[in-house]
Amino acid sequence: MKKVTMKNIAEMANVSVATVSYILNNVKNQSIPTETRERVLEIAKNLNYIPNLAARSLVKQKTGLVGILVNKDVHQGFWRNLQYAQFITELESLLTRSGYHVVLSSLDASNPNPQIILERKLDGVFLIDANEDTFYHISRQFIAVPLVVIDSVIDDPLFFKVMPDFESALEKAKVLVHPHPYFLVMEQFNNKQLAKKIKKHSNLNEDDIYMVKNERELALFLEKNKGKKGIVVNEFLGSIAAKYFSPDDLIVICNSECPDILTPSIQKIAFKSPKSTSAFEVMQKLIQNNDLDKLEKYILIGVN
Amino acid sequence: MKKVTMKNIAEMANVSVATVSYILNNVKNQSIPTETRERVLEIAKNLNYIPNLAARSLVKQKTGLVGILVNKDVHQGFWRNLQYAQFITELESLLTRSGYHVVLSSLDASNPNPQIILERKLDGVFLIDANEDTFYHISRQFIAVPLVVIDSVIDDPLFFKVMPDFESALEKAKVLVHPHPYFLVMEQFNNKQLAKKIKKHSNLNEDDIYMVKNERELALFLEKNKGKKGIVVNEFLGSIAAKYFSPDDLIVICNSECPDILTPSIQKIAFKSPKSTSAFEVMQKLIQNNDLDKLEKYILIGVN
DNA sequence: GTGAAAGCGCTAACAT
DNA sequence: ATGTTAGCGCTTTCAC
Numbered sequence: 001m002k003k004v005t006m007k008n009i010a011e012m013a014n015v016s017v018a019t020v021s022y023i024l025n026n027v028k029n030q031s032i033p034t035e036t037r038e039r040v041l042e043i044a045k046n047l048n049y050i051p052n053l054a055a056r057s058l059v060k061q062k063t064g065l066v067g068i069l070v071n072k073d074v075h076q077g078f079w080r081n082l083q084y085a086q087f088i089t090e091l092e093s094l095l096t097r098s099g100y101h102v103v104l105s106s107l108d109a110s111n112p113n114p115q116i117i118l119e120r121k122l123d124g125v126f127l128i129d130a131n132e133d134t135f136y137h138i139s140r141q142f143i144a145v146p147l148v149v150i151d152s153v154i155d156d157p158l159f160f161k162v163m164p165d166f167e168s169a170l171e172k173a174k175v176l177v178h179p180h181p182y183f184l185v186m187e188q189f190n191n192k193q194l195a196k197k198i199k200k201h202s203n204l205n206e207d208d209i210y211m212v213k214n215e216r217e218l219a220l221f222l223e224k225n226k227g228k229k230g231i232v233v234n235e236f237l238g239s240i241a242a243k244y245f246s247p248d249d250l251i252v253i254c255n256s257e258c259p260d261i262l263t264p265s266i267q268k269i270a271f272k273s274p275k276s277t278s279a280f281e282v283m284q285k286l287i288q289n290n291d292l293d294k295l296e297k298y299i300l301i302g303v304n
Numbered sequence: 305m306k307k308v309t310m311k312n313i314a315e316m317a318n319v320s321v322a323t324v325s326y327i328l329n330n331v332k333n334q335s336i337p338t339e340t341r342e343r344v345l346e347i348a349k350n351l352n353y354i355p356n357l358a359a360r361s362l363v364k365q366k367t368g369l370v371g372i373l374v375n376k377d378v379h380q381g382f383w384r385n386l387q388y389a390q391f392i393t394e395l396e397s398l399l400t401r402s403g404y405h406v407v408l409s410s411l412d413a414s415n416p417n418p419q420i421i422l423e424r425k426l427d428g429v430f431l432i433d434a435n436e437d438t439f440y441h442i443s444r445q446f447i448a449v450p451l452v453v454i455d456s457v458i459d460d461p462l463f464f465k466v467m468p469d470f471e472s473a474l475e476k477a478k479v480l481v482h483p484h485p486y487f488l489v490m491e492q493f494n495n496k497q498l499a500k501k502i503k504k505h506s507n508l509n510e511d512d513i514y515m516v517k518n519e520r521e522l523a524l525f526l527e528k529n530k531g532k533k534g535i536v537v538n539e540f541l542g543s544i545a546a547k548y549f550s551p552d553d554l555i556v557i558c559n560s561e562c563p564d565i566l567t568p569s570i571q572k573i574a575f576k577s578p579k580s581t582s583a584f585e586v587m588q589k590l591i592q593n594n595d596l597d598k599l600e601k602y603i604l605i606g607v608n
Numbered sequence: 609g610t611g612a613a614a615g616c617g618c619t620a621a622c623a624t
Numbered sequence: 625a626t627g628t629t630a631g632c633g634c635t636t637t638c639a640c
C-alpha cells in the first residue's frame with residue numbers, strides 16, 4: 001500500500017532509474033531490448049506504479065495544470081453559481097480528455113488574488129467575468145501564462161477573449177419585442193465594460209435597465225414594469241424573473257447553455273456552438289503557440 | 305519577468321537558501337536577527353517572489369491539493385451539471401479559504417479512472433455520486449487518502465459519507481401529498497444504492513417511480529400520471545417536470561440548495577445546513593486525523 | 609543499450 | 625545565528 005517510485009522498480013528489475021524512465025515514458029531514440037522493456041513494464045504494473053506529477057513538473061517545467069478562475073462577488077445571488085456550471089463542466093471535460101488537470105478557484109472580485117497561477121505554475125488560465133479594475137494589476141505578473149478571458153470586455157489587445165455575441169442577441173430580442181415598450185434585466189457583471197456594452201446595444205436608457213442586486217429588488221422592478229415586455233439576460237435570471245412577471249412577455253437571452261430550464265412560453269434566444277469549445281481551442285493554440293496571428297482577439301459566439 | 309527562486313534571493317542577500325527558507329516560512333526555533341530577516345523579506349518582495357508549490361510538495365509530502373471528483377454518465381441530461389454547482393462552489397470556497405487548492409475532475413461512471421488522486425498526490429478527495437460497482441476496485445488503491453463520499457450509499461464502514469436525509473424528506477413529502485395517489489420522479493443516480501433507498505422510503509411500487517432517462521420520456525411519464533400528485537427529487541429536475549405537469553400538484557425535494565429556482569406554486573422540501581459545510585468539516589477532521597472515532601460514518605443533512 | 613549524475617525548487621536535520 | 629547537505633521523485637545529458 002505504500003507509494004512506489006521508479007527507484008523501487010529499478011531495484012527490482014536490476015536496471016537504473018534512467019532506464020525505467022525511458023521505458024515508462026516510451027522515450028524515442030532510446031533503443032531498449034524488448035526483454036528489458038517487458039520486464040520493467042511488468043514490474044511497474046505489478047507494483048501498481050503511478051508517476052508523481054509534482055516531481056515531473058519540477059523538471060519538465062510544465063505542470064499539466066490548467067486553472068479555471070471565477071471572479072465572484074460576495075453578495076451575488078445563488079443563481080450566479082449556476083450560470084457557469086455548464087461551461088465549466090464542458091471545459092473541464094475537454095481539458096481532462098486532452099490530458100490536463102483542472103484547478104478550480106474563485107476569486108474575490110473586490111480583491112482578486114491570482115497567486116495560485118504562479119504558485120501552482122499553471123500552464124494556462126481561464127478567467128471568467130474579469131474585474132478590469134484589478135485585471136491590469138494582475139495580468140502584468142504573468143504575461144508569460146496563456147490566458148483566455150471569458151465574458152469580459154478588456155481593452156487590451158494582448159489577451160484573448162471569448163464571449164457570446166450579445167449585440168446580435170439583442171438585435172434579435174428587439175425584433176421580438178417590437179413594437180412594445182420594453183425593459184432589460186441583467187446581472188451586475190464584475191466586468192463593467194460588458195455591462196456597458198450590453199446596455200448600449202439595448203437602446204434603452206438607464207431607467208429601463210435593471211442590474212440585479214437581489215431577488216426582492218428584482219421583483220419590485222418587474223412589478224413597476226408590468227405591461228411592458230422584458231428582455232432578460234441569462235436563463236437562470238429568467239427563471240427567477242418568471243416568478244414575478246408574465247412569462248409570455250419575457251424574452252430570455254440564454255448565455256448559460258441551459259435554455260431548456262425555462263418554461264416553454266418564454267421566448268428564448270440561444271447561442272451557437274458552446275463557448276467551452278471555442279475557449280478550449282484558443283487555449284490549445286496558446287499553449288502550443290500555434291497560429292496565434294490568425295486568431296482574433298475577440299471571439300464571439302453567434303446567436304442561433 | 306522571469307521566475308525568481310529562493311536561490312536568487314539568497315544570492316542577493318548574501319545568505320544561504322536555508323536562511324531564506326527559514327525567514328520566508330517563519331520557521332520556529334530559528335532565531336534570525338531582525339536585520340537579516342528584514343533584508344531578505346525586502347528582497348523577496350522586490351523580486352516578487354512566489355514559492356513553487358510543486359517543489360514544496362515534493363519534500364513536504366503534502367500537496368495542499370484536494371480533489372472534487374464527480375461521477376458522470378455520458379448520456380445524462382444537461383440539468384445534472386447544475387445539481388452540484390452550488391455544492392461545489394461552496395466547497396471550493398471553504399477549501400480555498402483554508403489554504404487548499406481544488407482539483408476538479410469528472411469521472412466516467414462506466415469506467416472511472418481515479419489515477420489523478422495518486423498522480424497529483426491529493427491530500428483529500430470528495431467523491432460525488434460514487435458508482436459502487438467500481439468503487440471498491442478504486443478505493444483499495446488509496447486507502448491512505450482521506451475520502452469523503454457525497455450522495456452515495458456505500459456498504460463499507462471504512463468511508464465517510466455525507467448526504468441529505470432523504471428518508472425524512474420523503475416522510476414529509478408523503479404527508480403533503482396525502483391522501484392523493486402519487487408518483488415519484490428522480491434521477492438515475494450512478495450510485496444505485498441511493499436510488500434503492502429512496503425508492504424504498506417512497507412506499508411506491510416500480511410503476512409509480514420514474515428514473516429519468518431524458519426529457520422526452522419524462523414528459524410521457526408525467527402525461528400518463530395526470531391527476532396524481534408527484535414527488536420530484538431535485539429542484540432542477542422539478543423545473544423540467546413543471547414544464548409538463550401542473551406545478552400545484554408537484555412536491556419537490558430540493559437537494560441542490562436552489563429551491564428558489566422553482567415556481568412559487570410548487571411545494572418545496574429543503575434541507576438544513578449546507579451539505580458543503582458538513583462535507584468540509586469531515587474532511588478537515590480526516591486530514592488532521594482528529595476525533596475520527598466520534599464521527600459518524602453516515603452524516604445526514606436534516607430537512608428544514 | 610545502459611547508467612551515473614546533475615538538477616528542477618524547496619525543506620530540514622545537522623554542523624558549525 | 626547561519627550554512628552545509630541530503631534528499632523529495634523525476635527527466636535528460638553525456639559518457640561508457
